[in-house]
Amino acid sequence: MSTHADVPADTDVLIVGAGPTGLALGIDLARRGVDALVVERADRLFPGSRGKGIQPRTMEVFDDLGVLDAIRAAGGSYPVGMIWQDGRRVGEHQMFDPAEVTEDSHTEPWMVPQWRTQEILFARLTELGGRVAFGRELVGIAQDEDGVTARFAAGESVRARYVVAADGGRSAVRRALGIGMTGETVDPNPTLVADVRITGLDRANWHIFPPHGEGQDFLAICPLAGTEDFQVAARFPEGSSVDVSADGVRKAVAARSHLAPEDVTEVRWASDFRPRAALADRFRDGRVFLAGDAAHIHSPAGGQGLNTSVQDAYNLGWKLGAVLRDGADAALLDTYEEERRPIAADMLGLSTSVHRGQVRRGEATRQLGLGYRESSLTRETRPAPGPVRAGDRAPDGNLGGVRLFDAFRGPHWTLIAVGAPAPELPEAVRVVGGQEQASYGKGLLLVRPDGYVGWAGEAADGLSAYLARVGL
Known part of the structure; x- marks a missing residue:
């Protein structure tokens, strides 16, 4: 570098x-x-x-x-939140709602x-x-x-x-x-964020210390997966000056938890911000x-x-x-x-x-449900689309013995042909075909290089004009 x-x-x-x-x-x-x-x-x-x-x-x-x-x-995966009060663990806090079981390979956030x-x-x-x-x-x-x-x-x-x-x-x-x-100020209270090394806390939980005194605010200490570090987040009252020095970080941790300043053995990075x-x-x-x-x-x-x-x-x-x-x-x-x-x-x-x-x-x-159905680059011509239609993210699955995400991987376009014959296409378009795929319904679906369905039809009518628009 x-x-x-x-x-x-x-x-x-x-x-x-x-x-x-x-x-x-x-x-x-x-x-x-x-x-x-x-x-x-x-x-x-x-x-x-x-x-x-x-x-x-x-x-x-x-x-x-x-x-x-x-x-x-x-x-690694996110740990379960652990709420502390007066130096004691008083209960768990689920940071995320559980994901529904689907064919998708990734369902939970990764830290x-x-x-x-x-x-x-x-x-x-x-x-x-x-x-x-x-x-x-x-x-x-x-x-x-x-x-x-x-x-x-x-x-x-x-x-x-x-x-x-x-x-x-x-x-x-x-x-x-x-x-x-x-835009707007989301929260007028400044927040200290720091990467630290700490002794005296386990790495199995995201440790949460609610406010417990006059002028205090929350403290959260999260073990950073794949490292020996913890991320400290401490909110301060509106108008406060946040001390991002190593001593300032240690004081914030000690004032809001059962930990002593010397338990913060190293401060590797620190910053303050006001959420906007x-x-x-x-x-x-x-x-x-x-x-x-x-x-x-x-x-x-x-x-x-x-x-x-x-x-x-x-x-x-x-x-x-x-x-x-x-x-x-x-x-x-x-x-x-x-x-x-x-x-x-x-x-x-x-x-x-x-x-x-x-x-x-x-x-x-x-963010799995985001899509571009209203985009001028989206064309859905099937009178009866399946669950996935043009503009939607193309989900994983299996078609004709091929895993779809394996077929999508790379800078090319992909044509999914479900119960319909695929026309001749440029080399830049990979074709995956089969007789049945529940998510996609019947017909031809052209998947963009970024994994969204750009065009869909019962047959190839209109496909060549769409391909010309995107340089194929």
């Missing part, structure tokens, strides 16, 4: 920000043969655990991007500290030949009808056909473009796209921010590839904002409701 890597004079796609969004997009573009460069203002990857919850839908995305085994090995997720994504990107240039602070951006020129503090500049702002909630790209954000919910007024300005926290800022409650962000990248990656490599009309890129902004708005509302205790962490937070 050298800060001295050279930056090229030009590239197809410049990705600003090496967080989960930028790295996931870099992976998707690299496997499509798109020349992309990721630049990061900091000298290294983000060091904290902040976005630690990976939802089932994102696990499916990581499967497709080739990092699922590493993510599974690096993390991996954000710093570890980013290391895994970075390793996969470099394995595919992708590049990350650290220590590059963007100071200017200008675009014309042919491309975008980005300037950095060190005097370098890069010319790109498209730019993606994945540079976080304080996005320099978004500010340079003058794109506003509309905000949505960018638009996700695109010409040849520049906003993704991740640059486009939407969530409360961490419910674990929606990182997941929504990775799925922004997953939606945009195949569309950039289609335009830059497959000859699709650039109008295809208009569907990015059309599809992702309503999803982001819904997830912001969900995060805020979970934060305020109005909604449990359950089916909606797993």
Whole structure:
């Protein structure tokens, strides 16, 4: 992760920000043969655990991007909450509603500290030949009808056909473009978050210490799966100044629990924040796209921010590839904002409701039910669709002896033919056929590279026109 890597004079796609969004997009573009460069203002990857919850839908995305085994090995399931009072355990607290039994491979959130997720994504990107240039602070951006020129503090500049702002909630790209954000303060109380080493607490529970004194607020200490660390979260009264020093973290833990300051043996990272919910007024300005926290800022409650962000990248990656490599009309890129902004708005509302205790962490937070039925890129022509219709996420299952998620894995499109003959198709479309599949009903269903059904029909009428629109 050298800060001295050279930056090229030009590239197809410049990705600003090496967080989960930028790295996931870099992976998707690299496997499509798109020349992309990721630049990061900091000298290294983000060091904290902040976005630690990976939802089932994102696990499916990581499967497709080739990092699922590493993510599974690096993390673990969420522990049961344990409530403490006066140094005693007084009861368990279920953090999540149980998932329904389905054919889906992933049904519960998986815990991996954000710093570890980013290391895994970075390793996969470099394995595919992708590049990350650290220590590059963007100071200017200008675009014309042919491309975008980005300037950095060190005097370098890069010319790109498209730019993606994945540079976080304080996005320099978004500010340079003058794109506003509309939102609200979810909670005026500042919160301390820190990664620590602690003695005297077991790792089998997420330890919760309710307020117990004048001016006190909650403390939660969660063992971070796959590490020896715990994540501390401590809320403070509105208007408080939060001390993020090692002594400050120790004092907060000792004041709200039975632990002594010296039980916190190491403070590895600490930050304070005030939960907000905000949505960018638009996700695109010409040849520049906003993704991740640059486009939407969530409360961490419910674990929606990182997941929504990775799925922004997953939606945009195949569309950039289609335009830059497959000859699709650039109008295809208009569907990015059309599809992702309503999803982001819904997830912001969900995060805020979970934060305020109005909604449990359950089916909606797993993000398996999200889809694009109203998108202009969706075509359902069957008079009697099955349970899965165009615009829906394509679920796992078995058809003709083939596991569907195995068939979907990779940057291609997939045609599911259930009780209907498949027409001749371009090489970029894989065909899976059989006589019966309960979820999909009868007919032909074309699954997009991001795992959603784009087109469906009883026969192939209209399929060729749809394929031409997406560059196939």
